[in-house]
Each structure stands twice: as C-alpha cells, then as structure tokens.
Amino acid sequence: MSGSRSCNSSDDETLEVKLKKSDKIKRIKELIQETEGVGQDLQKILFAGTQLKDEQPLDHYGIHDFSTLQAFIPGPEMSMYVKLPDGKIFVCIARCNDTVKKVKDSIQSWENIQLDGFKLVCNGTILEDEWSLAAANVRRHSLLSLVQCPKDTVSVSVHVPSGEVLRLDVKPLFTITDVKEILGGVTDIPVSKQSLFIEGKNLDNCKTLAFYDVKEETILELTSSFQIYIRQCNRETFTINVTKYSSVRDVIDTVKDPHIFKQHLYHDGIQLEDSRTLVSYKIREHSSLELVPSYQIFVKTFYGGTVTLDINKYDKLQDLKTKIFSKLNLPIDRQVIFFKGKVLEGEGYLVKCRIEKHSSLDLELTVVRQ
CATH class of the missing domain: 3.10.20.90 (Phosphatidylinositol 3-kinase Catalytic Subunit; Chain A, domain 1)
Incomplete structure (x- = not known):
C-alpha cells in the first residue's frame, strides 16, 4: 500500500512524495537528495518534534497518508566577520541555520581562546547561544563583535x-x-x-x-539640543536643532542645497570653518546664521592663461588676491586686477562691483623697479 506524504524543508518549501509504509526514513532523504541536491548526511527529518532514524520504517513512527514531516536542510554557506577583543578580525564561514554557539565554537577552535565568558553582538543586539544566525538577522558579510558577558548592572x-x-x-x-x-x-x-x-x-x-x-x-x-536659525540665499529661513558638539559641517549638511557645489556658513559676516564646533564660535540658542553659496569667476593672467576661482558675496578684493596667490603663487602686493577695463580698488565687497557668476577679470603684475 502506498500513500502521499509531504515534507517541509527548513526554508518552508513543501515537497510531496509517494511512499510505502514499509519504506525507511532513509528513502525520504534519497528523494530530497535527488530533487534538492543536498547530501543525506546533511539532512535531519523530524515528525511531531522527534528526529527520525534512517533505518526505521515509516509505520514505526505512526506516519500515515498525508502526514507532514519536517526536513532541516542547511542553507548555503556565507562569510561573516567577527571582531575579537584584541581588535583582530576573524573571518567565519557558516550557514544561516547554524547556531550562535556553533559560530563561537568555531572561533574557539581556530583562535584557541576560551569563550565561556563572552557573547556575540550584531547591530547592537546581544546574540543568545541557542539562536540560529537567521533568527538573529545575521546576513552575509555581517560584522559581529565578541564582547565579555555584561554584568546585570x-x-x-x-x-x-x-x-x-x-x-x-x-x-x-x-x-x-x-x-x-x-x-x-x-x-x-x-x-x-x-x-x-x-x-x-x-x-x-x-x-x-x-x-x-x-x-x-x-x-x-548629556547635552540638551537648542535651536538656531539658518537663512539661505533665497531668504528662506530654517530652524534646526543642534548640540554643543555639532560642527559647522554638520549644519551645512543638514540644510545645504544639493544643486549648489560649495556653500559656507557665516555668522555676523565671518566665515565659519567646517571642522570647528558651533560653541567654539559662541553660537547659542536662537543665533542666526547665513548659508552662503559660492560661485565661479574666471581670471585671465598676463601670460595668457585662465584660472577659475570660487568666491561668494562676502569676499573682498584682498580675499580674491589671496586666492590668486594660493593658485599661482603671485605676490599679493604686485597684483593688479581689472574688471571691464577698470582697476579694482578699495575694501568693499566684490559683489558691489557687480562681479557675478562667470564674470571674467584680468590680472596684471606691477613692475619691480631696481
């Protein structure tokens, strides 16, 4: 007499097979090997929570028509990284249904260290030994840390x-x-x-x-956050929360326009350095800052070349000459800059001279008399 039995694999796939009551458990493994390509020695067959022995027939376990058995089949191998207490990174090969304890045993075997007082941590979660890697949400190339078992408090x-x-x-x-x-x-x-x-x-x-x-x-x-105001070039004002450790770069990244290449933060007309913190500039709650975009201009040199410089609305003539010195190593005191045929002079902002995006300026050097 033959009948139909279904077998659920560990990844929830269901395989229906036709067997005789006298067929042995080993026959189920043979069929799984034929269809799934998984070796018999890697399979575990369970029925009603009991692991079945290869040489026993189906009727020994009371398996009848339309019974459902469970087959535990190992998933594909995956590599993951374990950071050891000394900072060394251990590469571990495991399967998703391996237990955390099995991973620890592998580390202990390879590194020859006792791990009784240690736990594995992944993404901030302490992994219990009996958990499977799949249940612990450990994936291929996950980074685990080996830490000493934490005290109760x-x-x-x-x-x-x-x-x-x-x-x-x-x-x-x-x-x-x-x-x-x-x-x-x-x-x-x-x-x-x-x-x-x-x-x-x-x-x-x-x-x-x-x-x-x-x-x-x-x-x-513990620091409490506070509010500051950021005015953009379109005069729109944002309110953001910052802390004493917030850097100028943190603020720029929060409110910057992704379509603008370079932007700087100013407070009372002074440019703030990206790497410094807000409190280093004595910026407090309700301070108002301005996010200023840079734009490009072109400077034609006396020897026929052209350099591109980034400036903004707060740059003055001296700032422009300093940028030229940084690019061309030309003495600041010898630089003479023309815009539309007129020599630029004074301490006013370049924007007051109507120097706008993609404006073209001319650079000459004064002659040094011997």
Missing part, C-alpha cells in the same frame, strides 16, 4: 548641563533611549532634546549600552 557617571554629575545604575542591554528616559525624569530635559555622548561621540537612540562597550565607571555626557 553597571554604574555610570553622567555629566548634565547644570554641571552636576549623576550616578546611574543601568543594564548593558538598555538602549540609549532607555537611558534618556531615566535622565528625563531626573533633569526635566525632554527626551527629544537630549543627546548623549561618550568622548564626543553622539550615541544612537536604538543602540544598546553594550554596543558602545559601556562598562563600570564609564563617563557619559
């Missing part, structure tokens, strides 16, 4: 804007948002206005403390 110090230093007992698995919630109750600073830093690095809300390797006596810094 650690004591950290938090420097707050008032100047106080708060002591908090937190769990390494707390997210940064969890910590901000705790601090909000202590400092009355809303979570939405808080930024947490370690050594100047802004911490991502969705990451855990373990991800940032926060240990006993780690020092955190």
